[in-house]
Amino acid sequence: MNRVIIDLEALRHNLGVIDGWVSEHGATWTVVTKALCGQPDTLGALWAMGVRSMGDSRLLNVQAIQAVVPAEELETWYLRVPSLASVVDVVSLTEVSLNSEMTVIKALNQEAARQGKRHWIVLMIELGDLREGILPGSLIRFYEQVFDLSHLEVLGIGSNLGCISGQVPTVDQYMQLVLYHELLELKFKHKLPVISAGSSVTLPMLLDRHLPRGINHLRIGESVFLGNNLVAKGPLPGLRSDVMTLEADIVEIKEKNLVPLGIGSDVAPFPLADASSPPSPGQRGYRALVNIGQLDTDVGGLTPQDPTYQIAGASSDLTVVNVGDHPGELKVGGAIRFGMNYAAMLRLMSGAYVPKVVEPALAEFRAALPETRPLATPHVMRAGAEASPAAR
Numbered sequence: 001m002n003r004v005i006i007d008l009e010a011l012r013h014n015l016g017v018i019d020g021w022v023s024e025h026g027a028t029w030t031v032v033t034k035a036l037c038g039q040p041d042t043l044g045a046l047w048a049m050g051v052r053s054m055g056d057s058r059l060l061n062v063q064a065i066q067a068v069v070p071a072e073e074l075e076t077w078y079l080r081v082p083s084l085a086s087v088v089d090v091v092s093l094t095e096v097s098l099n100s101e102m103t104v105i106k107a108l109n110q111e112a113a114r115q116g117k118r119h120w121i122v123l124m125i126e127l128g129d130l131r132e133g134i135l136p137g138s139l140i141r142f143y144e145q146v147f148d149l150s151h152l153e154v155l156g157i158g159s160n161l162g163c164i165s166g167q168v169p170t171v172d173q174y175m176q177l178v179l180y181h182e183l184l185e186l187k188f189k190h191k192l193p194v195i196s197a198g199s200s201v202t203l204p205m206l207l208d209r210h211l212p213r214g215i216n217h218l219r220i221g222e223s224v225f226l227g228n229n230l231v232a233k234g235p236l237p238g239l240r241s242d243v244m245t246l247e248a249d250i251v252e253i254k255e256k257n258l259v260p261l262g263i264g265s266d267v268a269p270f271p272l273a274d275a276s277s278p279p280s281p282g283q284r285g286y287r288a289l290v291n292i293g294q295l296d297t298d299v300g301g302l303t304p305q306d307p308t309y310q311i312a313g314a315s316s317d318l319t320v321v322n323v324g325d326h327p328g329e330l331k332v333g334g335a336i337r338f339g340m341n342y343a344a345m346l347r348l349m350s351g352a353y354v355p356k357v358v359e360p361a362l363a364e365f366r367a368a369l370p371e372t373r374p375l376a377t378p379h380v381m382r383a384g385a386e387a388s389p390a391a392r
Contacts, residue, residue, distance in 0.1 A: 001249060002007070002246075002247065002248050002249055002291065002292055002296075002354050002355070003041065003246075003247050003354060003355045003356070004244060004246055004247075004348050004349065004355070004356045004357070005244075005245045005246075005247055005357055005358075005359055006039070006041075006042050006243065006244060006356065006357070006358045006359070007021050007242055007243050007244075007245070007359055008042075008045050008358050008359065008360060008362075008365045009360075010240040010242050010243040011042070011045065011046075011049070011224070012045075012049050012239050013239075014224050014225075014227060014239050014240055014243060015031070015046075015049055015051070015224060015375065017238045017239055017378050018203070018220060018223065018224060018239075019050075019206065019375045021024055021203070021206055022206075022218060022220075022376050023376045025200070025206055025211065025213070025215075026213065026216065027215065027216045027217060027218060027219050027376070028053070028074075028216065028218075028376050028377055029044060029053070029094065029198070029217065029218040029220055029375070030053040030054065030055040030077050030217070030218070030219050030220075030377060030379060031051045031053065031055070031220065031221065031222070031224060031303035031375075031377070032054075032055045032056070032199075032219050032220060032222075032224075033046070033054045033055065033057075033061065033065065034056045034057045034061060034079065034221065034223025035055050035221055035222070035342070035345055035346055035349055036057060036061070036349060037056075037058075037061060037227055037346075037349040037350045038058075038061040038064030038065070038223075039064075039297060039349065039356050040064060040067065040068050041224050041357075041358040041361075041362040042276055042356075042358055043068050043069060044069070044135075044362055045063050045358060045362055045365060045366075046367075047068070047069045047070075047074070048365070048366050048369055048372070049369070049372055049375075050372040050373055050374045050375045051374075051375055051377060052073065052074060052075060053074070053075040053076075053077065053377035054069075054074065054075075054076055054077070055076070055079045055221075056076070056077075056078070056079060056080070057078070057080035058080075058380075059078070059086060059089045059090070059093055060080060060287065062076055062094060063093065066093070068368075070116045070272065072288045075095050075096065075377070076093065076095055076096070077094060077095070077096045077097070077098075077219070078090050078093075078094040078096065078098070078317050079098060079122070079219065080096040080098075080100070080191055081098060081099065081100055081104070081132045082097055082099065082104050082108065084103070084104060084107055087104065087107045087108055087111045088111055088173075088341070089114055090111075090114050090119075091108060091117060091119050092115060093109045094119075095120055095122045095196075096118070096119075096121070096122060096155060097119070097120075097121055097122070098121070098122050098124050098132070098158060098196075099121045099122070099123060099287070100124045100126075100132045100133050100134050100332075101200050101211065102142065102145060102146075103235065103378040104154065105146055105151070108121070108152060108307070109149040109150060109151050109152045112140055112152060113150060113151045117151065117221070118151055118152070118153060119151065119152055119153075120152070120153050120154075120155040121146070121153070121154055121155065122154075122155050122156055122157065122158040122194065122196050123139075123142070123143065123146070123154060123156075123158070124157075124158050124159060124283045125139060125157055125158070125159050125161075125162065125177060125180060126161045126337045127158075127161060127173045127176060127177060128161070128167070128173060129160055129162065129163060129164055129167065130164070130165045130318065131162045131163055132160065133159060133160070133297050135191045136180065137177075139180060139183075139184070139275075139317045140183075140184075140187065143184055143188065146317055146329070147179040147188060147190070149280075150177060154195060155183070155192070155193060155194045155212055156176075156181070156192045156193055156194030156195055157177065157180060157181055157192065157195060157196075157217065158194070158195065158196035158197055158217075159173075159177055159197050159200070160228070161197070161199070161202075162199065163199065163201075165224055168231050169201060169202065169205070171205070171210050171211075171212065174197055174205075174212050174215055175212050177195060177197050177214075177215070178195060178214035178215065180321060180392050181214060181253065181369070182214075182297075183195045183253070190336065190360035194215055194216060194217045194313060194314065195215050195216055195217065196218070196219065197215045197217075197219040198211070198215055198217065198218025198219060198220070199219055199221075199228050200220055200221060200222040200223040200224075200228065201217070201218065201230040201231065202215075202218060203220070203223055203229070203230075203236060204229055204230075204232065204236070206218075206263070207236070207237070209319050222342050223236060223239065224243075224320060225244055225345065226241060226243065226244065226245050226330075226340070226341070226342060226345065227239035227240050227241040227243070228241070228341075228342070236361045241317070241339060242339070242347055244338065244339075244340060244347060245305070245338070245339065246292065246297070246302065246336055246338040246339075246340055246344075246354070246361070247335045247337050247338075248290035248291065248319070248330065248331065248335060248337075248338065249290060249291050249333070249334075249335055249337075250288050250289070250290055250330060250332055250334050250335060251289050251290065251291050251332060251334060252287075252289040252316075253286060253288045253289070253323070253327050253330055254286065254287060254333060255283065255284055255285065255286050255287075256285070256286075256287050257284055258279035258283045258284060258285050258287070258312070258322060259279055259280070259281050277372065279322075285322055285324060286321070286322070286324060286325070286326065286327045286330075287312065287320055287321070287322055287323070288320070288321045288325045288327070288330055288336060289319070289320055289321075290318070290319050290321060290335075291317065291318060292314075292318075292319050292354070293314055293315050293316045293319060294314055294315065294316050295316045295317060295351075296347070296348065296353050296354055297340070297347040297348045297351070297354075298316035298341075298343045298344045299311065299319050299344075300344075301313035301340055301341035301342075301343045301344030301345075301347075302319075302338040302339070302340055302344050303338060303339045303340070303341075304336060304337070304338055305320060305336075305337040305338060305339060305371040306323075306337075308323075308324055308355050309321050309322065309323050309336065309362070310322045321336055323336075332388075337345050352366045
């Protein structure tokens, strides 16, 4: 049976390594869980491993988190800029949201008042990625309008870099954010506890000790689950890349020509990138068909764990893998394992066609887990206590 295997020991390893890096920097971090798409056993395992701050961009996923984790002991961040239609749920389900639109912020304040709650916001600043963000030239005026809202607290400022443009963030961009933070604190005589600017793309800069010390909160997801270095590619030092594995059933294996017959044309509905060493005309080899296709995942983001195998192509339902001159132990009913990139992981985890399992089973994992301390994850009510209305 096809399945995505989530290795909890590998996950625990990556969490511990990244937590050490963040703690050494003197920062806190939120584990970004959106790629899990609400998978309950993995969320429960994260809690058992000491994660006390989780961030997601889907409110349904936040509900899934709260179904398996004690809500009173967990801080939840809403990582997608809220829409007006989502305001009620954002306030009721999360402690912190990232914001850049005044209309939405005022609606959040009104809703927090209606619910009798305090909600925390991070003001997102545009630093060049051209996604969400307040333009720096209007930051002072913007902050003046949110500073005294009755049921909102500004936890700090933040940014998203490298999330849409593909540009690698620079030290200068992060220093700009630190300077904007200092400007707001000096002008308004009011502490802002958090500068939330880090993502997985920030980790290489963190390891090289180039990330400004003022950046004191990171939001990390991809590198936790895939171990990726988003800048130099490949794994980050010390991280495991086997947290997530796709196991796909072999439904046919035969020796065939490796070059298709017919008139050359570009009619394939799902073309993959050209192979680095394409077969020669007349060349033969064994081809395995696995019943995973583009309907299940981004096949171009899969990599066979056996480096001698090569994905030859895929349709909506099947993927063809060239496995060499001899099938070895491969047989119908067996399986081929694949690693994945972030796009392939998102498609697999969000789809309903491929089961997701944790290994070991969650109950077994919890029973064997030594007592764990909470990771370096923040709690907004502690981090921002001095910013409360009573303290002003």
